[in-house]
Amino acid sequence: MGQIISVHSFRGGTGKSNLVANLSVALAAQGKRIAVVDTDIQSPGIHVLFNLDLKQVNHTLNDYLLGRCSVEAPVFDVTQSLPPERSQVIPRRGGAIYLIPSSMKVDEITTILSEGYDIGLLTQAFQQLLQHLKLDYVLIDTHPGFNEETLLSIGLSDALVVILRTDQQDFQGTALTVRVAKRLNVPKLGLVVNKLLPDFNPQEVKTSMEKTFEAPVVGVLPLETDMIRLASRDLFYLKFPGHPLSQQIHHLADWLA
Numbered sequence: 001m002g003q004i005i006s007v008h009s010f011r012g013g014t015g016k017s018n019l020v021a022n023l024s025v026a027l028a029a030q031g032k033r034i035a036v037v038d039t040d041i042q043s044p045g046i047h048v049l050f051n052l053d054l055k056q057v058n059h060t061l062n063d064y065l066l067g068r069c070s071v072e073a074p075v076f077d078v079t080q081s082l083p084p085e086r087s088q089v090i091p092r093r094g095g096a097i098y099l100i101p102s103s104m105k106v107d108e109i110t111t112i113l114s115e116g117y118d119i120g121l122l123t124q125a126f127q128q129l130l131q132h133l134k135l136d137y138v139l140i141d142t143h144p145g146f147n148e149e150t151l152l153s154i155g156l157s158d159a160l161v162v163i164l165r166t167d168q169q170d171f172q173g174t175a176l177t178v179r180v181a182k183r184l185n186v187p188k189l190g191l192v193v194n195k196l197l198p199d200f201n202p203q204e205v206k207t208s209m210e211k212t213f214e215a216p217v218v219g220v221l222p223l224e225t226d227m228i229r230l231a232s233r234d235l236f237y238l239k240f241p242g243h244p245l246s247q248q249i250h251h252l253a254d255w256l257a
């Protein structure tokens with residue numbers, strides 16, 4: 001049976017979507033079958049990293065949650081949209097990446113937010129995806145902070161990755177997230193420090209964060225100008241395979257496995 005992994009941060013812009021997308025490629029390159037679910041219903045975006053044009057898409061996660069389609073309808077095999085050398089290597093190794101995008105239509109976002117939906121449908125979706133697509137992992141790109149689907153996703157997860165920056169606001173929020181995860185008995189919890197400035201020592205930051213949050217730090221990712229320059233147009237892990245940031249993503253994939 002595959003595993004459910006949530007990637008969360010208390011605040012937005014921390015790097016969740018980029019990490020989830022790059023991590024999915026790192027795992028798929030090892031022959032793993034992945035579904036990436038965009039549960040950031042309020043502010044979706046991970047489809048951009050996979051180059052999926054939502055104008056060409058008939059169904060999204062919103063339609064499923066509103067009971068308008070099956071869970072399979074908004075599943076898109078994005079392995080094909082990766083650069084040719086990867087789109088061939090990944091399937092050859094048995095890997096695959098499926099994306100379940102969230103809607104970018106204002107009315108569909110507001111309908112979900114105002115009317116709500118049966119939260120049990122989300123649980124069912126993860127289970128059905130794992131079974132039907134014979135997945136190794138469901139990777140959940142969450143909305144920052146806490147809402148119902150985020151709490152549900154964390155509670156259901158086999159592993160939770162919490163991303164933070166070295167920012168006092170992130171620290172307080174992360175402490176809260178870690179407390180919630182521990183109360184929900186998430187089996188595996190790891191912290192990822194992202195956008196670390198070059199004047200910090202990664203090892204010292206790791207030690208200090210582990211002491212503060214009483215949780216393992218499973219990645220310290222530098223603030224990388226090439227990542228900023230990519231501007232979510234491409235996947236860093238593919239573009240800069242040997243880069244220290246890509247190596248950190250690789251370590252994270254190993255930690256999950």
Ligand SMILES: Nc1ncnc2c1ncn2[C@@H]1O[C@H](COP(=O)(O)OP(=O)(O)O)[C@@H](O)[C@H]1O
Binds near residue numbers: 009045227
């Ligand atoms: N390690 C990093 N170095 C530099 N920029 C980064 C890094 N990680 C993410 N970013 C940038 O930060 C912005 C927000 O990232 P995103 O993944 O959308 O965050 P979130 O999903 O948490 O809101 C994007 O422009 C992305 O390119």
Ligand SMILES: [Mg+2]
Binds near residue numbers: 016017018040045046
């Ligand atoms: Mg995001």
